Amino acid sequence: xxxxxxxxxxxxxxxxxxxxxxxxxxxxxxxxxxxxxxxxxxxxxxxxxxxxxxxxxxxxxxxxxxxxxxxxxxxxxxxxxxxxxxxxxxxxxxxxxxxxxxxxxxxxxxxxxxxxxxxxxxxxxxxxxxxxxxxxxxxxxxxxxxxxxxxxxxxxxxxxxxxxxxxxxxxxxxxxxxxxxxxxxxxxxxxxxxxxxxxxxxxxxxxxxxxxxxxxxxxxxxxxxxxxxxxxxxxxxxxxxxxxxxxxxxxxxxxxxxxxxxxxxxxxxxxxxxxxxxxxxxxxxxxxxxxxxxxxxxxxxxxxxxxxxxxxxxxxxxxxxxxxxxxxxxxxxxxxxxxxxxxxxxxxxxxxxxxxxxxxxxxxxxxxxxxxxxxxxxxxxxxxxxxxxxxxxxxxxxxxxxxxxxxxxxxxxxxxxxxxxxxxxxxxxxxxxxxxxxxxxxxxxxxxxxxxxxxxxxxxxxxxxxxxxxxxxxxxxxxxxxxxxxxxxxxxxxxxxxxxxxxxxxxxxxxxxxxxxxxxx
Numbered sequence: 001x002x003x004x005x006x007x008x009x010x011x012x013x014x015x016x017x018x019x020x021x022x023x024x025x026x027x028x029x030x031x032x033x034x035x036x037x038x039x040x041x042x043x044x045x046x047x048x049x050x051x052x053x054x055x056x057x058x059x060x061x062x063x064x065x066x067x068x069x070x071x072x073x074x075x076x077x078x079x080x081x082x083x084x085x086x087x088x089x090x091x092x093x094x095x096x097x098x099x100x101x102x103x104x105x106x107x108x109x110x111x112x113x114x115x116x117x118x119x120x121x122x123x124x125x126x127x128x129x130x131x132x133x134x135x136x137x138x139x140x141x142x143x144x145x146x147x148x149x150x151x152x153x154x155x156x157x158x159x160x161x162x163x164x165x166x167x168x169x170x171x172x173x174x175x176x177x178x179x180x181x182x183x184x185x186x187x188x189x190x191x192x193x194x195x196x197x198x199x200x201x202x203x204x205x206x207x208x209x210x211x212x213x214x215x216x217x218x219x220x221x222x223x224x225x226x227x228x229x230x231x232x233x234x235x236x237x238x239x240x241x242x243x244x245x246x247x248x249x250x251x252x253x254x255x256x257x258x259x260x261x262x263x264x265x266x267x268x269x270x271x272x273x274x275x276x277x278x279x280x281x282x283x284x285x286x287x288x289x290x291x292x293x294x295x296x297x298x299x300x301x302x303x304x305x306x307x308x309x310x311x312x313x314x315x316x317x318x319x320x321x322x323x324x325x326x327x328x329x330x331x332x333x334x335x336x337x338x339x340x341x342x343x344x345x346x347x348x349x350x351x352x353x354x355x356x357x358x359x360x361x362x363x364x365x366x367x368x369x370x371x372x373x374x375x376x377x378x379x380x381x382x383x384x385x386x387x388x389x390x391x392x393x394x395x396x397x398x399x400x401x402x403x404x405x406x407x408x409x410x411x412x413x414x415x416x417x418x419x420x421x422x423x424x425x426x427x428x429x430x431x432x433x434x435x436x437x438x439x440x441x442x443x444x445x446x447x448x449x450x451x452x453x454x455x456x457x458x459x460x461x462x463x464x465x466x467x468x469x470x471x472x473x474x475x476x477x478x479x480x481x482x483x484x485x486x487x488x489x490x491x492x493x494x495x496x497x498x499x500x501x502x503x504x505x506x507x508x509x510x511x512x513x514x515x516x517x518x519x520x521x
Contacts, residue, residue: 014236048091107150180210204228377496
């Protein structure tokens with residue numbers, strides 16, 4: 001079986017994503033995580049383009065990478081400068097990486113319109129840059145920018161570009177679908193012709209996802225003979241992103257049986273995916289293949305019953321292979337098997353034949369009919385189960401609350417204040433608090449009343465708050481569903497509330513969040 005190399009460009013191409021900005025420390029942490037996954041090459045950035053990337057390469061010298069090699073990225077030298085005088089080339093050398101990737105124009109349209117130089121001069125820029133760097137750096141890869149568009153426009157010139165790079169000593173010729181619009185059948189045809197011309201010892205693929213084909217195009221190229229795949233974690237990248245390595249990696253190993261990554265490293269896939277998402281300050285994509293929370297989630301009762309007999313009935317791989325796990329969702333499509341499975345997840349010892357199991361099914365379906373949604377609020381469902389089986393403890397009793405929103409004059413933000421009265425361990429607590437909105441004020445008042453009794457609540461943070469109107473056409477009198485995500489230092493949980501009154505719906509979710517934390521300890 002051929003040796004496949006994975007080249008990650010999350011720290012450069014991925015950093016060009018809208019809403020993503022990595023600090024130097026972010027990039028260092030991600031590089032270490034990519035090394036844990038077993039990535040062969042980590043492209044750290046373009047040291048000649050900005051001070052942040054130059055600083056990264058200075059600090060990255062102290063990284064103790066076990067598997068990965070760092071690569072610096074840059075372009076061919078400018079037409080107006082000799083290669084040894086070009087600041088970008090000097091910055092690449094200053095990065096002191098064992099690998100360098102040089103990008104050059106392959107599409108004659110770009111040479112004429114962007115560089116505005118003769119086609120032959122572009123070939124010289126590529127050859128001179130690679131030859132100069134190859135004498136000083138062990139490995140030099142060539143990114144043939146816009147290769148597929150270039151081939152379709154002028155195949156003879158596109159091949160001349162590759163020949164120029166190869167004759168200069170490039171270790172890998174990486175075919176780039178830079179605009180991301182090439183279809184799989186076109187990739188197959190062009191890669192076959194390229195491999196026939198240049199052999200299989202030095203071809204790579206770099207696909208963008210503008211037509212939702214980046215992963216498929218990458219897999220096709222490897223099947224045909226490409227040895228290097230470039231991409232990013234979670235498909236981050238400019239516009240619609242790059243080939244998603246979180247899909248490419250398991251596809252190559254588990255579906256095509258390429259032994260280029262160990263089983264133990266593959267089990268880190270979900271962990272690495274979520275790590276990069278957190279560092280990028282983005283929300284996790286639930287439906288992402290292999291690593292998403294929904295990737296092995298089962299909702300329908302027939303599905304749940306089947307996977308409990310044998311997971312392969314509705315799962316294409318075992319989720320543990322990629323660090324994921326099977327989930328049984330709670331919804332009105334589920335039945336007793338869902339409840340029994342969830343009890344195991346919650347570590348609740350129940351009798352599967354107890355009539356209370358059927359009682360929970362009926363109650364759950366009625367609640368979802370009212371608008372409750374437990375798929376994103378499993379903490380609320382766990383509380384429902386514990387109440388039914390007598391495993392719940394009441395921590396306080398509500399006597400009443402009042403929320404006031406006051407706007408004193410135009411142009412000023414309104415003021416929110418909540419007053420609450422509770423009975424805790426036989427004592428009456430009456431407190432008030434303000435907030436930047438009515439729900440925040442109510443949350444603050446509730447915590448203020450309980451903190452003296454339950455100091456562990458200081459650890460709880462409200463992470464996310466969502467409101468959804470459930471019935472169209474009823475205007476401001478419609479029911480709303482409030483989903484709250486809370487967390488402490490080690491755990492996150494979701495709770496739900498439903499009412500025609502947004503404050504009441506929020507109260508339900510807030511109370512569930514507090515009770516869940518107190519029951520966990």
